[in-house]
Amino acid sequence: MFQYARFPEPLLSELSMIDTQTLQTPLPKSLQRDKPLALPNIEEPQVMRHFLRLSQMNYGVDTGMYPLGSCTMKYNPKLSERISSWDQFTMIHPEQDPSTIQGSLQIIAELEHLLSAITGMDQFTLQPAAGAQGEFTGLLLTRAYHNYHNDTKRTEVILPDTSHGTNPASVTLAGYHIIEIPSGKEGTVDLDALEKALSEKTACFMLTNPNTLGIFESEIAEIARMVHQQGALLYYDGANMNAILGKTRPGDMGFDIVHVNLHKTFSTPHGGGGPGAGPIGVQQKLEPFLPIPRIIKQKKQYHFSYDHPHSIGKIAPYFGNFGVLLRAYVYIHLMGSDGLKEAAEIAVLNANYMKKKLVDSKKFDLPFKDLRKHEFVLSCKRLKQERNIRALDVAKRLLDYGFHPPTIYFPLLVKEALMIEPTESENKETLDRYIDALIRIAEENSEIVADSPKKTSVFRVDEAAAGKNPILNWQEIEKSS
Ligand SMILES: *Cc1c(COP(=O)(O)O)cnc(C)c1O
Numbered sequence: 001m002f003q004y005a006r007f008p009e010p011l012l013s014e015l016s017m018i019d020t021q022t023l024q025t026p027l028p029k030s031l032q033r034d035k036p037l038a039l040p041n042i043e044e045p046q047v048m049r050h051f052l053r054l055s056q057m058n059y060g061v062d063t064g065m066y067p068l069g070s071c072t073m074k075y076n077p078k079l080s081e082r083i084s085s086w087d088q089f090t091m092i093h094p095e096q097d098p099s100t101i102q103g104s105l106q107i108i109a110e111l112e113h114l115l116s117a118i119t120g121m122d123q124f125t126l127q128p129a130a131g132a133q134g135e136f137t138g139l140l141l142t143r144a145y146h147n148y149h150n151d152t153k154r155t156e157v158i159l160p161d162t163s164h165g166t167n168p169a170s171v172t173l174a175g176y177h178i179i180e181i182p183s184g185k186e187g188t189v190d191l192d193a194l195e196k197a198l199s200e201k202t203a204c205f206m207l208t209n210p211n212t213l214g215i216f217e218s219e220i221a222e223i224a225r226m227v228h229q230q231g232a233l234l235y236y237d238g239a240n241m242n243a244i245l246g247k248t249r250p251g252d253m254g255f256d257i258v259h260v261n262l263h264k265t266f267s268t269p270h271g272g273g274g275p276g277a278g279p280i281g282v283q284q285k286l287e288p289f290l291p292i293p294r295i296i297k298q299k300k301q302y303h304f305s306y307d308h309p310h311s312i313g314k315i316a317p318y319f320g321n322f323g324v325l326l327r328a329y330v331y332i333h334l335m336g337s338d339g340l341k342e343a344a345e346i347a348v349l350n351a352n353y354m355k356k357k358l359v360d361s362k363k364f365d366l367p368f369k370d371l372r373k374h375e376f377v378l379s380c381k382r383l384k385q386e387r388n389i390r391a392l393d394v395a396k397r398l399l400d401y402g403f404h405p406p407t408i409y410f411p412l413l414v415k416e417a418l419m420i421e422p423t424e425s426e427n428k429e430t431l432d433r434y435i436d437a438l439i440r441i442a443e444e445n446s447e448i449v450a451d452s453p454k455k456t457s458v459f460r461v462d463e464a465a466a467g468k469n470p471i472l473n474w475q476e477i478e479k480s481s
Contacts, residue, residue, distance in 0.1 A: 002402025005056035006457040011474050012040040012050060057457035059404055061269055065430050069375045069407040069419030070164060070212050074242050075343065076267045076425075079334055080327035089326060094318040098303060105302035108319055109295050111329045112279075118332075118340070119238065119258050120251020121281030125290045126320040131239045132166040133315065134259030134278030135206070137291065139174035140312045141257060141282060142204045142233050144289040148310060151231065154203035160189055162212045162411045164237060176203060183413060187213045187368030189223060198226060204233040209253065210243050210373035212411050212419070214351060224254025233257060239278075241265040242424060243348055243373035246341030256283050266328035277324040291315040346424040347374040350431060354422050357435045363442035367414055375421035377414050384416050389446050391416040394438070396460055399453040401437035 018041040025032065042050070060066070061073045083089075092101050112124040128134040139157070146154050157176040159167050161183055171178050179197045184190035188211065198205075205227045209217045217223065227234045236250040236258035242265050250258045262268060263276040270276055282290065292311045293304035335343065355376040359366045364378040380391045395405035395418070407419040422431055441449060453459060471477055 001400055001455055004059070004399075004456045005053070007053045007057065009050065009053050009057070011477065012042060012047075013038065013474055013478070015046065015050075016041045059399075060271070061425075064402055064404065065422070065426055065434055066404040067406050067420045067422045067426075067434070068404065069377070069421040070240060070410070071264065071407065072421050072423060073263070073269055073271075074265060074267070074347070074423045074425060075331075076269050077331060077334055080267045080330040081269075083330050084323050084326045089322070094322075099301070102302055104322065105295055107329050108322075108325060109297065109302060111325055111332075112295075114329070114332050115260060115279055115281060118241075118245065118249070119236075119260065119281050120249030121255075121258055122251075122284040123287045123290060124279055124281045125294070125315075126277065126279045126325050127291045127315040128259065128278040128280060129316050129321045130274070130276040131237075131259055131261040131264075131278040132170055134261075134280050135166055135170035135235075135237065136173055137278075137280050137312070137315050138235055138257040138259060139170060139176065139204070140315075141280070141286050141289045142235070143174070144310065144312050145233065145286055146203060148289070154201055154232070156199070156201045157203055158194070158197045158205040160207065160211065161413055162187075162208075163206060164208065164212060164239065165410075167206050167237060171206070183211075183213075185368075187211070187215045188217050189219065191219060191222065191226070194223065194226060198230045198232065200230065202227075202230055202232040204235050204257075206235040206237060207255075208237040208239070209250070210375075212375075213368060213377050213414075214243075214372035214375040214421075215368060216243075216371075216373055220253045228254070239264055240374060240421070242344055243375075245344040246337055247344055251281075251283070256286060257281070262324050262328040267331040268324045268327045275321055275324050277321045277328070279320070279325075293319070295319070343424040344374075347422075348372075350422040350424065350426060351376055351420070353428075354420060354431055354435055357432075358438060361435075361439045361442070363439055364418070374423075375419060377411065378418045378420070379414050380416035380418060383442055387442075387446050389442070389449050391418055393446075393449045393452065394418065394441050397441045397444070397449045397452040398437060400455045401433075401441075402455075403434055403437055 018039045061076060066072055092104060098105060108126055112126060115124045128137045155177055156179050157171045158179045158181060161180055168178050181193040181197050182190060209220055211217060224234050233256040234254060236255040238250060238258045239261040241260055258281045259278045261278055263270040288310040289312055291314055292306050292308050295302055296305045351372050351374050355372055358364050358378060364380060365382060367379055380394055383389045391408045395408050398405045409417055410419055471480055
């Protein structure tokens with residue numbers, strides 16, 4: 001069993017606070033605060049130990065395997081981290097004159113080209129700061145495109161029932177109605193259901209390929225034909241592209257708009273909401289609507305261009321989340337086109353290796369057809385029926401074995417789902433240990449599993465209470481205690 005560090009670590013505010021009321025200040029009374037500011041008063045070594053201990057109680061991609069299906073961090077090379085912390089990048093300000101930040105603008109422009117080549121699209125904008133914001137931007141582009149063609153009656157967006165939760169949220173936020181279609185018996189888009197859902201009211205169809213079950217939509221060319229025949233657009237949720245890098249491209253499959261999550265597929269460690277970047281790529285017909293400013297090169301100089309009358313406007317402050325863009329730029333150059341292709345091959349190999357071993361163990365079931373891309377979804381339905389062990393319990397018990405759990409209970413069409421994405425970062429020994437842990441948990445005393453985790457810094461939390469009554473900062477902790 002793994003043992004996590006556990007320290008009785010107080011809040012900084014419990015260690016020592018500055019009495020700001022007694023501080024001397026040259027500020028006139030009118031500019032001083034009414035109430036003293038609550039600031040901790042702690043020496044450098046104490047601060048360092050406090051945060052180091054907190055980090056040791058945590059689990060991250062540098063601690064161990066992190067196969068959080070559909071959302072996980074793939075390979076995050078340390079070189080990206082090192083270069084993105086250079087002063088040349090961290091000390092610039094976006095309000096600087098463009099002539100003084102030519103290098104950074106060149107990186108942005110070149111990254112747009114690299115992403116266009118990788119996805120098979122004509123133009124990119126790097127502004128959106130997350131996958132979800134990329135989706136929202138793509139839907140605004142969709143509306144601008146249809147409006148431009150005086151096609152204003154399109155109010156619906158079609159989604160498969162395997163779509164990621166941000167898809168329906170973005171559709172609603174953009175003011176469209178959701179039309180959800182069920183998956184067919186292969187776990188892919190049911191063409192009859194799509195045919196029925198498509199109409200002159202369809203603005204676009206949003207799809208992930210491979211889908212969140214890890215299955216490649218082999219009918220994608222026919223899907224694209226059907227969608228375009230109705231005058232609608234085809235949107236690609238490319239949050240996780242590491243199954244297809246260098247193998248195939250959404251542009252070649254017939255997609256009109258794609259977003260990619262740089263913080264997933266193209267490095268940048270993230271969690272708990274950031275940092276991220278969700279650039280959008282489009283076919284040429286959508287170029288006039290892209291957000292401003294666009295970066296253009298004239299007379300060997302990069303400039304900001306605002307002269308795009310059909311643009312949907314600004315989506316994010318300045319030019320996007322530059323630190324994340326920079327990591328992606330370094331990552332793509334570090335890997336090269338052969339490296340990206342190899343990452344895809346290993347990601348797919350790892351997923352299929354784990355899937356086969358776990359299915360062969362006969363503890364877990366694999367719904368739908370067999371072959372998977374970068375991830376796979378198992379069902380713990382039988383484990384629940386026969387041994388009263390739920391997917392949630394398996395996930396919690398994995399922590400005692402020193403592993404981050406997979407995604408659970410998603411997608412909704414699989415009962416007691418475990419969604420595992422091993423990624424290209426893991427070697428065979430690690431995969432074998434994870435497989436072994438899952439099989440052992442399935443054979444363990446169900447009470448021990450239900451009572452887990454017991455080796456972590458925090459035991460099982462009341463997730464419903466945490467969701468309903470979130471306490472998100474120390475002032476609220478003080479209030480509630
Ligand atoms: C993560 C993810 C998203 C959303 O991306 P965020 O950056 O978290 O907003 C959308 N679709 C899929 C398939 C994802 O995995």
